[in-house]
Every structure is written in structure tokens, then in C-alpha cells.
Amino acid sequence: xxxxxxxxxxxxxxxxxxxxxxxxxxxxxxxxxxxxxxxxxxxxxxxxxxxxxxxxxxxxxxxxxxxxxxxxxxxxxxxxxxxxxxxxxxxxxxxxxxxxxxxxxxxxxxxxxxxxxxxxxxxxxxxxxxxxxxxxxxxxxxxxxxxxxxxxxxxxxxxxxxxxxxxxxxxxxxxxxxxxxxxxxxxxxxxxxxxxxxxxxxxxxxxxxxxxxxxxxxxxxxxxxxxxxxxxxxxxxxxxxxxxxxxxxxxxxxxxxxxxxxxxxxxxxxxxxxxxxxxxxxxxxxxxxxxxxxxxxxxxxxxxxxxxxxxxxxxxxxxxxxxxxxxxxxxxxxxxxxxxxxxxxxxxxxxxxxxxxxxxxxxxxxxxxxxxxxxxxxxxxxxxxxxxxxxxxxxxxxxxxxxxxxxxxxxxxxxxxxxxxxxxxxxxxxxxxxxx
Amino acid sequence: xxxxxxxxxxxxxxxxxxxxxxxxxxxxxxxxxxxxxxxxxxxxxxxxxxxxxxxxxxxxxxxxxxxxxxxxxxxxxxxxxxxxxxxxxxxxxxxxxxxxxxxxxxxxxxxxxxxxxxxxxxxxxxxxxxxxxxxxxxxxxxxxxxxxxxxxxxxxxxxxxxxxxxxxxxxxxxxxxxxxxxxxxxxxxxxxxxxxxxxxxxxxxxxxxxxxxxxxxxxxxxxxxxxxxxxxxxxxxxxxxxxxxxxxxxxxxxxxxxxxxxxxxxxxxxxxxxxxxxxxxxxxxxxxxxxxxxxxxxxxxxxxxxxxxxxxxxxxxxxxxxxxxxxxxxxxxxxxxxxxxxxxxxxxxxxxxxxxxxxxxxxxxxxxxxxxxxxxxxxxxxxxxxxxxxxxxxxxxxxxxxxxxxxxxxxxxxxxxxxxxxxxxxxxxxxxxxxx
Numbered sequence: 001x002x003x004x005x006x007x008x009x010x011x012x013x014x015x016x017x018x019x020x021x022x023x024x025x026x027x028x029x030x031x032x033x034x035x036x037x038x039x040x041x042x043x044x045x046x047x048x049x050x051x052x053x054x055x056x057x058x059x060x061x062x063x064x065x066x067x068x069x070x071x072x073x074x075x076x077x078x079x080x081x082x083x084x085x086x087x088x089x090x091x092x093x094x095x096x097x098x099x100x101x102x103x104x105x106x107x108x109x110x111x112x113x114x115x116x117x118x119x120x121x122x123x124x125x126x127x128x129x130x131x132x133x134x135x136x137x138x139x140x141x142x143x144x145x146x147x148x149x150x151x152x153x154x155x156x157x158x159x160x161x162x163x164x165x166x167x168x169x170x171x172x173x174x175x176x177x178x179x180x181x182x183x184x185x186x187x188x189x190x191x192x193x194x195x196x197x198x199x200x201x202x203x204x205x206x207x208x209x210x211x212x213x214x215x216x217x218x219x220x221x222x223x224x225x226x227x228x229x230x231x232x233x234x235x236x237x238x239x240x241x242x243x244x245x246x247x248x249x250x251x252x253x254x255x256x257x258x259x260x261x262x263x264x265x266x267x268x269x270x271x272x273x274x275x276x277x278x279x280x281x282x283x284x285x286x287x288x289x290x291x292x293x294x295x296x297x298x299x300x301x302x303x304x305x306x307x308x309x310x311x312x313x314x315x316x317x318x319x320x321x322x323x324x325x326x327x328x329x330x331x332x333x334x335x336x337x338x339x340x341x342x343x344x345x346x347x348x349x350x351x352x353x354x355x356x357x358x359x360x361x362x363x364x365x366x367x368x369x370x371x372x373x374x375x376x377x378x379x380x381x382x383x384x385x386x387x388x389x390x391x392x393x394x395x396x397x398x399x400x401x402x403x404x405x406x407x408x409x410x411x412x413x414x415x416x417x418x419x420x421x422x423x424x425x426x427x428x429x430x431x432x433x434x435x436x
Numbered sequence: 437x438x439x440x441x442x443x444x445x446x447x448x449x450x451x452x453x454x455x456x457x458x459x460x461x462x463x464x465x466x467x468x469x470x471x472x473x474x475x476x477x478x479x480x481x482x483x484x485x486x487x488x489x490x491x492x493x494x495x496x497x498x499x500x501x502x503x504x505x506x507x508x509x510x511x512x513x514x515x516x517x518x519x520x521x522x523x524x525x526x527x528x529x530x531x532x533x534x535x536x537x538x539x540x541x542x543x544x545x546x547x548x549x550x551x552x553x554x555x556x557x558x559x560x561x562x563x564x565x566x567x568x569x570x571x572x573x574x575x576x577x578x579x580x581x582x583x584x585x586x587x588x589x590x591x592x593x594x595x596x597x598x599x600x601x602x603x604x605x606x607x608x609x610x611x612x613x614x615x616x617x618x619x620x621x622x623x624x625x626x627x628x629x630x631x632x633x634x635x636x637x638x639x640x641x642x643x644x645x646x647x648x649x650x651x652x653x654x655x656x657x658x659x660x661x662x663x664x665x666x667x668x669x670x671x672x673x674x675x676x677x678x679x680x681x682x683x684x685x686x687x688x689x690x691x692x693x694x695x696x697x698x699x700x701x702x703x704x705x706x707x708x709x710x711x712x713x714x715x716x717x718x719x720x721x722x723x724x725x726x727x728x729x730x731x732x733x734x735x736x737x738x739x740x741x742x743x744x745x746x747x748x749x750x751x752x753x754x755x756x757x758x759x760x761x762x763x764x765x766x767x768x769x770x771x772x773x774x775x776x777x778x779x780x781x782x783x784x785x786x787x788x789x790x791x792x793x794x795x796x797x798x799x800x801x802x803x804x805x806x807x808x809x810x811x812x813x814x815x816x817x818x819x820x821x822x823x824x825x826x827x828x829x830x831x832x833x834x835x836x837x838x839x840x841x842x843x844x845x846x847x848x849x850x851x852x853x854x855x856x857x858x859x860x861x862x863x864x865x866x867x868x869x870x871x872x
Contacts (some may be wrong), residue, residue, distance in 0.1 A: 036808030372472030
């Protein structure tokens with residue numbers, strides 16, 4: 001038989017990568033819970049009518065879609081926002097604001113490339129039912145707290161507002177139906193430079209004067225509130241643009257108050273790809289190595305629940321790209337900082353000793369120590385080497401003669417010293433001995 | 437637009453069910469880690485050639501199978517064992533024994549019914565590379581420890597050995613090709629009674645004398661080692677049957693030593709449905725209400741890795757059915773025992789106060805307190821009611837006049853007493869105040 005592979009663009013995860021991913025998941029749960037979000041889980045699979053309700057160009061091309069045995073069109077979810085919108089639209093009794101988090105996989109039929117997989121893990125926090133920019137600020141704060149607890153510094157969260165972008169379009173005199181294309185072009189500034197943006201705008205049929213205006217303002221950005229006088233100058237006369245600027249200022253006040261401005265940059269070009277955003281948008285990037293692209297992103301999407309058949313409902317949220325953050329921490333050798341080593345390796349000197357080792361191991365497991373035991377009837381020398389290779393702090397040697405005397409041998413794997421532990425005192429003495 | 441549904445047989449999970457599921461997942465991770473298992477994650481989707489390599493009658497009928505955009509036949513995994521077998525078969529460098537745990541969803545195109553979903557969550561622990569019955573005993577011990585930490589008592593784990601069953605067939609004179617059908621019939625004793633088993637055996641073409649012999653022994657079971665003299669009596673002359681009995685005795689010695697016999701029952705009729713088991717098999721049932729069927733199950737499968745193109749590799753494992761255990765704990769009102777309530781609800785008395793509330797909230801979140809804040813500009817009276825309905829221990833009222841004096845009001849939601857906290861002392865004083 002030929003070697004069996006994973007599906008293209010998907011991967012197995014084990015070893016340090018997996019340890020880091022589990023760690024990130026647990027930190028995400030802690031942070032989400034601390035900020036008052038409740039967990040929600042939804043199926044990997046949705047009806048096609050649900051997935052397609054989101055709209056947008058890419059859904060058909062990017063979804064793993066198929067027909068099930070009951071002849072229904074279904075597909076794997078491509079994000080965690082669509083299921084949330086479905087649930088909110090069909091559960092009108094949910095309290096408002098409804099703050100939920102979800103950690104789960106999503107699937108996209110993308111072209112596989114470095115750091116981009118067809119199956120990926122997301123951790124999302126969303127607030128449904130509040131139209132206050134305080135809600136937008138909150139999801140950003142939550143992402144910053146997650147960053148603080150994991151990769152620390154060296155990152156920036158760019159913030160803008162779709163209303164600001166709509167204001168720019170208005171001032172530039174671009175018609176509404178060209179707006180989204182315009183936003184996408186401007187969003188690419190960092191990737192393709194000003195000339196690239198110019199080409200793209202012209203390709204999309206934007207007039208020369210509008211292109212000139214947009215190129216003049218693209219790249220206006222700043223880390224403190226002074227930037228908003230520039231925003232207001234540019235957006236003069238656009239009601240929607242000024243409204244968006246005021247919302248950003250409200251958020252900036254919160255970031256000032258929470259003393260997190262060093263991580264925030266207001267950037268008039270930031271659009272985020274998704275058509276469904278309606279208000280503030282945000283995108284976080286890690287500034288160190290490796291460059292993994294955007295690690296967190298989100299924004300306000302006040303029209304989405306309505307698209308799914310629900311009432312008009314304001315909503316905002318943020319998504320942490322856990323896979324990419326794993327790549328960052330892996331580079332920092334983070335796994336070695338996680339406490340995954342064994343406390344005790346049990347070495348029964350023969351097969352008859354296994355049951356005694358298992359009993360003693362169970363006593364330690366009940367107290368939450370990490371313990372392994374040989375299951376291969378290997379000789380003691382091999383077992384001590386094995387305990388070393390597993391970074392076990394201690395080995396407990398369970399031998400026949402010792403047991404008859406009512407003792408076992410506890411070997412410190414660092415100092416190589418061995419002491420004798422009386423079995424009667426095992427339960428009481430071990431915790432202290434192991435934590436020395 | 438009509439109301440959007442979930443895919444048939446799949447469900448959204450939120451509220452207490454979801455809190456309990458998350459809790460069970462974290463306990464499972466703790467227990468697996470304590471017993472020395474490392475985490476592994478694999479894609480939801482596998483190539484059809486992988487899924488079908490397992491063999492067995494149901495794979496084709498029960499798999500969510502489809503053709504992807506690249507014209508490859510793929511399917512959603514129906515368990516966590518098949519991906520493990522693929523990984524072991526194609527990663528020959530893995531240390532032996534390789535002890536891995538996996539917590540993840542699997543999908544089966546079953547007929548939906550109470551407690552049985554087309555998407556379900558499993559938590560598996562497996563040992564690859566050890567042929568010792570000590571390994572089989574270990575995965576059972578691990579399941580007992582999980583039970584101890586969650587639903588506690590009122591359950592039984594039945595244990596048998598496929599070799600014992602093969603011995604029975606040998607003694608009864610049933611031909612090998614009828615063996616699996618025979619095992620399935622005997623396994624149904626509790627569901628369909630002796631008459632049912634008799635009908636089923638005859639339907640499967642078992643001779644009258646063999647049926648008589650099997651009906652005479654079906655139901656032989658016991659909680660202590662005395663039962664093995666009965667096993668040996670029945671299996672007299674069958675080498676494989678006596679070998680299986682000796683393995684069970686070795687496991688029984690370990691269970692005795694670990695003082696867990698009250699949870700174990702050796703049952704000569706237990707077969708477990710899956711054809712790939714080759715040695716010890718186990719199945720756990722909760723004995724209280726609600727009756728959710730089997731909550732954990734597993735066994736030895738020494739031939740599976742070979743079927744996936746790897747070398748001959750002994751393997752054993754256990755799977756915890758987390759969804760069903762959620763149902764048990766839900767009935768016990770377990771969610772109310774989980775600490776999911778808010779520590780503090782922040783009530784800013786107007787929109788300008790939000791930024792101050794957010795700053796103070798962030799200070800508490802950094803110290804891992806659970807805090808929420810109003811994002812809807814609601815009046816104070818409403819906010820206090822809300823804090824009550826969220827079971828918040830405290831409300832911190834952030835008001836303009838208080839702030840000018842450099843203080844906020846901390847209201848104990850149980851005693852209804854309010855005290856004033858100086859902002860300069862906030863960071864130092866709050867932990868103690870909240871934990872009173």
C-alpha cells in the first residue's frame with residue numbers, strides 16, 4: 001500500500017506546535033471568559049442556503065461544498081461569523097448584548113501556501129446588539145490582553161472605520177457601486193505600493209481626479225488623537241465620514257484611558273477584505289520574525305444578522321488567527337517554557353511490579369502530577385535513559401526486594417541521588433519531595 | 437427569508453451544556469496529560485482511501501463522503517482512531533510506545549436519535565507499540581480517573597477479551613467466518629435478552645449445538661477474580677481462549693492493586709461492535725439517570741496500523757463520549773457548580789464614563805477576574821438589575837462626581853452594601869475586597 005497522505009492543504013499537528021496551540025486555546029478561553037463572553041459551539045457543516053446568505057464573491061469558490069446522502073446541499077463553514085449570524089437570527093430570545101466566544105476550525109478551498117491552510121483554527125469574540133463604539137473598543141482590548149498574555153510586544157493593531165472610507169468615496173465623487181472595489185485597492189497599499197494602488201484604481205474604472213484624491217490621502221495614519229484633525233480635514237463635508245471619525249475618536253479615548261495606544265494605529269487606508277463590514281475595522285500584525293501576515297482581525301457588521309433573516313441587529317467582533325500565532329511562538333521556542341515535562345517516571349523492575357507501580361502512579365495522578373510508567377517490560381538501565389530523554393524530574397523504581405521492606409526508591413534525575421520512601425508515607429510525603 | 441436551520445442531526449451548543457462540555461474537555465486534557473499522553477490533532481477531512489482502509493460494513497454507509505474541487509474523493513472522519521492509524525503508519529520515527537490523546541469532532545451519517553448526533557465530540561487516549569495488557573489496564577484506569585473527577589460514582593466498566601470470544605467460538609465449533617456475526621449477537625444480550633440472542637445466532641447460520649453452548653455461557657460475568665476459574669472451565673482446551681483469560685487476570689491484578697474493582701465487571705459476552713478489535717475490549721455505562729447508553733469504550737486493535745500500510749504494531753485505546761457525559765452532568769445541574777459567574781459588573785453612569793470603566797475593568801482582567809461592562813448606555817437602575825441577573829458578586833459604579841473625588845463605588849450585590857474605593861488604591865485593594 002502506498003503511504004497515506006493528509007488532504008492537500010491540511011495537516012496533522014503534534015509535538016511542540018500542538019502543545020503551543022493547546023496553550024493558546026486555553027489562554028483565549030481565559031481572556032474571553034474574563035471579559036464576560038460565553039462559549040458557543042456550532043456544527044462544522046452548514047446548509048448551503050446558510051453559507052451563501054453571507055454573499056460576496058468568494059463564497060462559492062472557497063467553500064468545501066457537497067451534496068449529502070439526503071440530497072441536501074451543504075458545506076463546511078468558512079468562518080465562525082456565519083454560524084453566529086444564523087444562530088442570532090433564529091434565536092430572538094438571546095439577551096442583548098449577546099457576547100459569545102467560539103474556538104473552532106473553519107475550512108477554505110484556498111490555494112495552499114506558507115502559513116495558510118485549507119483547515120485552520122480560529123478564536124472569535126463577538127458582541128451582538130450594541131451599536132456603541134465602546135463595543136468595538138472592547139473586542140480590540142480583549143485581543144490586546146490575549147497578546148499581552150502570549151507573544152507580548154512587537155505588534156500593532158491598525159484601526160479604521162468603513163464610514164471613513166465611505167466618506168472618502170463621497171468626497172472623491174466615486175459612485176457607491178464602485179466603493180468596495182475602491183476599498184480593496186486602497187487596502188493593498190502596503191503590499192503593492194502607491195503605484196500599484198493607482199493601477200488598481202484605474203483598472204476598476206475610478207476617474208483620474210478621484211484616483212488623484214485617493215492617492216493623496218492613502219497612507220494617512222497616526223498613533224495618537226492628533227491624526228483625527230487630519231481625518232476631519234480630508235472628510236470635510238461628508239456627514240458619514242465625520243461620523244466615522246467621531247466613532248474612532250471615542251475608541252481612541254478608551255485606548256488612551258487603558259494606556260494601550262502604543263499598540264494602536266489609526267490608518268485611513270485600512271479596509272479589510274470582507275464586504276460586510278459597516279463600521280470600525282481592525283487588523284493586527286506581528287512586527288517581529290516570522291512575518292506571518294495578519295494575526296487578528298475584525299470589525300463591525302451591522303447588516304449581517306438581517307441577511308440571515310433576523311431583525312436589524314448591530315454587531316461587532318474580532319477573530320484571532322491561532323495557527324499563525326502558533327508559528328510566532330514556535331519561532332520563540334515557546335514550547336520549552338510550557339510545563340509539559342513529566343514529574344515522575346515509574347520503572348517497575350519486572351512485569352509483576354507493574355501493578356504496584358500503577359497503584360503508586362494513580363496516587364500521584366489524583367494529586368495532578370504528571371506520571372508515566374513503562375509498559376514494555378524494559379530493563380532498568382534502559383528505563384533510566386528513557387526517563388532522562390522524557391525530562392522526567394524523578395524516577396520511582398519499583399523493585400521486589402524494596403517492596404518486601406515496604407519501600408520504593410525515588411531517584412532525582414538531576415542530582416542522580418536516590419532516596420528511599422516508605423510506602424506508608426507515600427501519599428503524604430511525595431508532594432513535598434516532588435516539589436523540592 | 438425562512439428561518440435557517442442546522443444540518444439535520446447536528447446542533448448548536450450554548451449556555452449550561454456548553455459550559456459543561458468545556459469543563460469536561462479541560463478535565464480530559466488534565467487527566468490525559470497526567471498519565472503521560474501527548475496531544476495530537478488531525479484534519480476533520482481525510483482522503484477516502486484512508487477512511488476506507490479501516491474496512492467493515494458501515495464505513496461506506498455512515499461516512500460523509502464527497503468529491504472535492506480537485507476531483508479527489510474525501511470524507512469527514514468518523515472516529516479519531518483512523519487518523520491515528522494513518523499517522524502512525526506513515527511516521528515510523530515516533531517513539532514507542534507512542535501515547536497520544538486527541539479531543540475532536542467526528543461525523544457519522546447515522547439515523548439521528550436521542551443522545552446520538554451526526555456530529556459528536558470524542559476524547560481518545562491510545563497507546564501504540566505496547567502489547568502488554570498493562571497498556572489496556574492503563575487506558576481503563578485513565579477513564580476511571582476521568583469519571584472520578586466528573587460524574588463520580590454510579591457507573592461500571594465492562595471488560596472482556598476478543599481472544600476469550602474466539603475461544604468460545606472454537607469450543608462451540610463455529611467456523612471463523614461466522615465469528616464476528618456471533619460476537620455481535622452475543623453483545624446484544626442486555627438489549628434483546630437470551631431469546632433474542634438465540635434468534636440472532638440461528639439467523640446467522642450457527643448450528644443448534646453451538647447456539648446451545650453459547651447461550652449456556654452468555655451472561656457469565658463477575659466483579660472479582662473468582663470469575664476467571666469459570667472462564668477457564670468454559671474455555672478448557674482453547675489455547676487462544678485461555679491466553680485471553682490470562683490477559684484479563686493480569687488486568688484484574690492491576691485493578692485490584694489500584695482498588696478500583698468496584699467499577700469493573702468482567703463479562704464473557706461483551707464484544708463491542710467494531711471488527712478491528714483483537715484483544716481486551718471495554719465499555720462503560722452510567723447506571724443512574726438519564727440512561728445515555730455507553731459513555732466510554734475501547735479496546736486493543738493490533739492489526740489496524742498494518743491495514744494502513746504500516747508495520748505490524750500493537751495498539752490499544754479508549755474513547756470518552758463527551759456529548760453523552762454532558763447529558764448526565766446536565767441532569768445533575770452540574771453547570772451551577774461551575775464557577776462561571778461574574779466577579780464584577782461595571783456600571784458607567786453615562787457614555788463619558790465608559791472609558792474609565794474600561795480602564796478599571798482591564799486592571800481586574802489582568803488579575804484574572806471575570807468582569808463585564810455595560811455597552812448600551814443604560815440607566816443605573818437597569819444596570820443593577822442586570823448585574824443581579826448575571827449573578828455578579830459586585831457592581832462597580834463609575835460616576836462623574838465620584839471620579840472627581842478620585843473614587844468609585846463598589847456595591848456588594850448580596851448584602852446590597854456599598855463602599856467607596858480610592859482609585860489610587862484600586863489595583864492593590866480590589867483583589868482582597870473581591871475575595872471576601
